[in-house]
Amino acid sequence: MTTTPRFALPLLHAGQAQKELFHNEAVAGIDALLHPEVEAVGTDVPPATPEPGQAWIVGTAPTGDWAGHGDEIACWTDGGWRFAVPRTGMTVWAESLTQPVRYRAGTGWEIGVIAARRIEVDGVQVIGARGEAVATPAGGAIVDDQARAAIAGILDALRAHGLIASAEL
DSSP states (O other), X not given: OOBOTTTOOBOOOTTOTTHHHHHHHHHHHHHHHSSOEESOEEEOSOOSSOOTTOEEEEXXXXXXXXXXXXXXXXXXXXXXXXXXXXXXXXXXXXXXXXXXXXXXXXXXXXXXXXXXXXXXXXXXXXEOSOBOOOOOOOOOSSXXXXXXXXXXHHHHHHHHTTSBOOOOO
């Protein structure tokens, strides 16, 4: 094996000449992937004047120097473009979107999707698994239209956010 299995970073060999070149190439790859940040997602045309360290998530129809690198991370270095093939679960901060994007094999880059079993604030669960359906109030001896409208609005909002299942009709 001459490269690492996950991100194809170059490995040194015993007795290898010019080890510094391979070492520097590996460090450049680590620098791009350690805490990845990209300027934009889905860009097909390389920028005209990139700065060293700037990176982009290449779109699905790349041109120029990016041709053949769709969905990869393109990072500009003093030595030119370096590309990294994303792995499932890889998360990158997208500066233009001010949010993270995550890669999933077969799906590509997902923008704004957060997968979790629960969300906690200060150690207290505030969102968990989806609750069972709650029926909209109906019937009863005394009908308060305003209270029913308020309850129905709350239930509709909880359903729209996916926090409770839709009521069976």
